[in-house]
Amino acid sequence: MSTGEKFTQMLIAIALFFGVVAAILLLTQRLRSRRGELVQSAAFVLPAVLLIGVGLLYPAIETIRQSFQNAAGNESVGFENYKTIFTDSNQIRVLLNTAAWVIVVPIASTAIGLVYAVLVDRAKFEKFAKALIFLPMAISLVGASIIWKFVYDYRETDANQIGVANEVLKVLGFDTYRFLFNEPWNTVFLIVIMIWVQAGFAMTLLSASIKAIPDDIVEAARLDGVGGFKMFRFITVPSIRPSLIVVLTTISITTLKAFDIVRTTTGGNFDTSVLAYEFYVQSFRSFDQGLGAALAVLIFVLVMPIVIYNVRQMRKLEAR
Amino acid sequence: MTTTTATDDLSVEQAVERESVSSSAHKALTSPWASLAAILIAILWTIPTFGLLVTSFRPEGDITSSGWWTIFTNPSFTLDNYDEVLNGDTALATYFVNSIVITIPSVLIPVSIATMAAYAFAWMRFPGRDFLFVAVFALQIVPIQVTMIPLLTLYVDRGLAGAEAPGGGFYTIWLSHSIFALPLAIYLLHNFMRQIPGELIESARVDGAGHVQIFSRIMLPLMTPAIAAFGIFQFLWVWNDLLVALVFGGGSPDVSPLTARLAELSGTRGQDWFLLSAGAFVSLVVPLIVFLSLQRYFVRGLLAGSVKG
Numbered sequence: 349m350s351t352g353e354k355f356t357q358m359l360i361a362i363a364l365f366f367g368v369v370a371a372i373l374l375l376t377q378r379l380r381s382r383r384g385e386l387v388q389s390a391a392f393v394l395p396a397v398l399l400i401g402v403g404l405l406y407p408a409i410e411t412i413r414q415s416f417q418n419a420a421g422n423e424s425v426g427f428e429n430y431k432t433i434f435t436d437s438n439q440i441r442v443l444l445n446t447a448a449w450v451i452v453v454p455i456a457s458t459a460i461g462l463v464y465a466v467l468v469d470r471a472k473f474e475k476f477a478k479a480l481i482f483l484p485m486a487i488s489l490v491g492a493s494i495i496w497k498f499v500y501d502y503r504e505t506d507a508n509q510i511g512v513a514n515e516v517l518k519v520l521g522f523d524t525y526r527f528l529f530n531e532p533w534n535t536v537f538l539i540v541i542m543i544w545v546q547a548g549f550a551m552t553l554l555s556a557s558i559k560a561i562p563d564d565i566v567e568a569a570r571l572d573g574v575g576g577f578k579m580f581r582f583i584t585v586p587s588i589r590p591s592l593i594v595v596l597t598t599i600s601i602t603t604l605k606a607f608d609i610v611r612t613t614t615g616g617n618f619d620t621s622v623l624a625y626e627f628y629v630q631s632f633r634s635f636d637q638g639l640g641a642a643l644a645v646l647i648f649v650l651v652m653p654i655v656i657y658n659v660r661q662m663r664k665l666e667a668r
Numbered sequence: 669m670t671t672t673t674a675t676d677d678l679s680v681e682q683a684v685e686r687e688s689v690s691s692s693a694h695k696a697l698t699s700p701w702a703s704l705a706a707i708l709i710a711i712l713w714t715i716p717t718f719g720l721l722v723t724s725f726r727p728e729g730d731i732t733s734s735g736w737w738t739i740f741t742n743p744s745f746t747l748d749n750y751d752e753v754l755n756g757d758t759a760l761a762t763y764f765v766n767s768i769v770i771t772i773p774s775v776l777i778p779v780s781i782a783t784m785a786a787y788a789f790a791w792m793r794f795p796g797r798d799f800l801f802v803a804v805f806a807l808q809i810v811p812i813q814v815t816m817i818p819l820l821t822l823y824v825d826r827g828l829a830g831a832e833a834p835g836g837g838f839y840t841i842w843l844s845h846s847i848f849a850l851p852l853a854i855y856l857l858h859n860f861m862r863q864i865p866g867e868l869i870e871s872a873r874v875d876g877a878g879h880v881q882i883f884s885r886i887m888l889p890l891m892t893p894a895i896a897a898f899g900i901f902q903f904l905w906v907w908n909d910l911l912v913a914l915v916f917g918g919g920s921p922d923v924s925p926l927t928a929r930l931a932e933l934s935g936t937r938g939q940d941w942f943l944l945s946a947g948a949f950v951s952l953v954v955p956l957i958v959f960l961s962l963q964r965y966f967v968r969g970l971l972a973g974s975v976k977g
Contacts, residue, residue, distance in 0.1 A: 349836045349922050351765050357835045358769045361842060365777050369784075377880040385792070388879050392788035396781045396850055397800060403847030404807050407815035407822070414817065460709065467706040479963070480710045483717070486959035487952045488908030490927045494934055494948045495716045498723065498941060510735050510941070512719055544713065549970070556971055605811050608910045608927075612934045627813050632915060637817060644813040655809040 408648075414641035421637045429642035439626070445535050446604070446623040449542065454599040456543045458592065461550025465558055466580060478555065482548035489545065489608035496541045497613050500527035531619040538620055541609050546602065550595045557591035558584060590665045597658035601651055623647055724749055724945035731941050749946035758933060758943055760926065760950050767907060767925040767951075769838060774845035774906040779899050781846070782853035783891065787883050789854065790861040791869055801858070808851040816915050819844065823916070830918075837923045840916040845906050853898055856969075860894040861887065897969030900962050907955050926951040 349357075376388045418425050433439045461481075468477040484492060501511030505524045509515040514524040527537045561584065569583050585592070607624035614620045616629060623643060631640030722736040725745045734742075754761045788794070789801045823829040823840045830837055864887070872882050888895075910927045917924040919932070930947050937943055959966060 351762075354765055354769045354836070354838075354922075357838055358773060361773050361835060361839070362776060365773070365780070369780060373880050373884070377878055379878075385879075386794055389788050389792045389794035389797075392784045392792060392879075392883075393794070393800065396785035396854060397804070399781065399843075399847050400804060400807055400850050402822075403819060403843070404810050404815055404851070407818035408810050410818035411814045464706060464709050467702045467709075471703075471706070477706060477710055479960075481713050483956070483959075484713070486904060486955045488910070488927050488955070490908075490910055490931050490934070491948050491952050494930065494944050495720045497934065497938070498720050498945065499716045501941075508734050510732065512715060512735070512737070515735055515737070544716070547713070552967060552970055556967075605813065608931070611910070612931050615935055624813060628911070628914075631817055641817060644811070644816070647811050648809075648814045651811055652809050659808075 411641045411644055414637055415645045417638045417641075419636040419638050425638065429638045430646075432639060433642060433646060438621075441619055442621045442623060442626045445619070445621060448535055449539055449603050449622055450600050452536075452539050453542045453546060453603045454596045456539075457546035457599055458550045458554075458595050460543065460547045461552075461595070462554050462585075462592070464547070465551045465555035466584065469555065469558055478551065481551050484545045485548045489541075489606060490612050492541055492545050493609050493612035496544070497528070500537060502526045502529075528614050528620075529618050534614065534618055535620050538609055538613060541613070542603060542606065546599050550599065553591055553595050554588060557588040561587045590661055593661045594658060594665060597654050597661065601654050601658065604647060604651055604654075623650075720945045720948060723941060724949050726942075728942040731945070732939075749942045750950070753943055753946040753950060758929070758947065759921070760929060760947055762921060763924060763926045763929040764950065766923055767927075767954075770841050770845075770913070770923070770925050771903060771906045773838075773842045774849075775899055775902045777842065778846040778849035778853055779895060779902060782850055782857055782898075783888075783895060784883070785850075785854050786857035786861055787879075787887055789858050791882075792879060804851050805855050808855065812848050812911065815848075816911075819847075820915060829916070837917070837920065841912060841923060844912050844916050845902075845909070848912070849902050849905070853902070856898055857891065857894060860891060864890055893965065893968070896962070897965045900958060900965050901969050903958060904955050 372391045376384070376391045379385065379387055414421055415429055416424055416426060418428075433443070464477075464481055468474050471477065487495075498510075499512050500514075501509075502514060502524060503509050503511070505518065509518055509524065513527060517524055526534075528534050565587065566579075566583060569579060574582065605624050607622065607628055610616055610620055610622055610625040611628070616625050621629070624647060627640055627643040627647065630636045630643060634640075719736050722739055723731055725747070726736065726739065727744060727746045727748065730744060739745075752758070754764075785804075789797060789804075820829070820840075823843075827833055828837075828839050828843075833839065835842075868886065869882055872886060877885070907925075908927060909925075910931055913925045913928045914931075917928060919928065921929075926947075930944075930951055933940075933944060933947060
């Protein structure tokens with residue numbers, strides 16, 4: 349398809365969509381009776397409800413069903429796929445890696461975001477300083493992966509280095525290191541990329557709630573001689589506890605679902621695969637539909653309690 | 669929403685700053701170390717991007733023979749990499765177009781549908797309203813991975829997938845992004861709509877306005893900041909997405925966005941940094957412009973909870 353054709357298709361789709369919406373609004377506009385109101389409500393709600401029903405609810409149920417079937421999806425195998433996930437040595441590696449990601453990324457990003465938010469709070473260049481940390485949020489995980497792959501680039505120790513990380517090692521007198529190849533530490537270096545992306549998110553949310561701490565509390569503590577680290581430990585952190593929990597849970601959900609970094613940097617080789625990437629490989633590369641579905645359901649099951657907790661905390665925050 | 673007002677209201681912030689002069693003595697003690705730590709983090713966070721940006725402007729030979737930091741002593745720059753990456757074999761220009769064609773409908777459609785649904789859930793009365801709203805809300809927990817295989821089958825069965833399909837296969841991507849955005853969009857916009865005083869709607873009703881008029885004349889103007897905030901998020905998600913593009917675009921150069929092409933290049937031409945560096949910045953420039961120019965809305969959306977996994 350040529351560029352012109354693509355834009356034409358796009359304009360057709362948009363025109364079609366807004367045409368239908370406008371028609372619905374115009375047609376139901378005049379209805380005033382009780383029954384008319386019902387039709388109106390349906391016109392407003394049904395497009396969304398239908399899309400969600402067909403595109404989310406039905407597929408989710410279907411996937412759960414498929415997770416109990418074989419690779420081709422034509423024979424029931426009971427819990428066999430789940431058994432594979434928890435017994436196969438490759439799959440156990442995947443689970444362990446995923447655990448490392450989900451534990452380290454939220455804690456490290458939140459810690460860095462919090463410290464940075466406190467440090468730059470009311471500083472002269474606060475806006476600019478925040479934007480620097482925040483910027484990685486705007487770029488894709490694929491872009492972030494390429495940026496870091498270049499940082500980690502490996503050359504022999506006596507060769508000219510082009511990756512910053514190995515240049516630093518060389519200047520300090522160490523041998524250069526294959527950051528993305530040497531297990532098990534390569535997973536840690538992939539995790540660094542995700543921390544780099546997520547710290548900005550943590551910083552923004554925590555900075556807002558630090559600014560919302562009532563001044564009289566801070567003043568009172570100060571009059572009592574509390575300052576520096578003690579202020580941080582006994583006033584700042586307890587005051588923003590609900591936001592801290594929201595940030596931690598939100599980042600763990602994002603981390604659990606992200607597969608882009610692993611795919612772009614190592615392609616899941618060298619023991620770096622995670623759950624979300626394994627799902628993609630089994631479903632769309634190895635075409636093992638059953639195992640793919642079981643992995644997706646496992647992500648679902650792991651995410652569910654965190655989301656529920658997250659939403660409850662968020663509602664508490666809003667209610668304040 | 670105490671948090672939102674605290675950041676948005678600059679004058680309050682400045683007033684607070686003036687009041688806490690008493691703390692400046694204390695601050696003076698700790699600030700050199702604090703500043704140093706802050707600067708250190710800022711540098712660590714900036715260097716990786718800066719290095720690749722510099723690299724994208726260096727000649728191909730230089731990139732592989734010396735580090736980008738040598739430009740400070742030995743500067744030489746070129747735009748050849750960008751020319752190559754956009755118009756050469758990698759043909760990123762095509763994928764750039766695809767990204768635009770994917771993104772615009774994938775933002776407009778879900779935001780419109782969600783605004784209407786949010787209005788209905790907030791201000792219309794119909795049987796089953798609360799149940800439906802809770803159901804929509806609850807479906808936020810479904811990770812998109814769970815829906816992909818059946819959804820793909822559905823598209824194939826309905827003839828929406830593939831180059832021969834209407835719209836050249838774009839409909840599968842547009843639809844998927846729209847569907848995945850809806851639960852969160854409806855929930856957030858509903859929250860914003862409930863903050864608008866009910867008397868406003870009641871008095872409009874008394875004056876004889878129907879729901880359609882109230883929606884288009886009162887709600888839409890009042891909701892513009894909220895809609896903009898969510899729109900920006902949706903824009904960034906769609907533009908930066910890889911999973912949906914890979915699964916529903918099927919790697920076809922006709923419909924795949926920049927992210928899919930870049931991920932592929934990273935695998936097949938992983939050492940061609942003149943291509944990868946320039947390519948990465950071609951894909952970064954649009955979200956960065958959007959983000960930097962609309963940061964206010966972005967932060968507001970973030971504080972209201974627009975975070976999707």
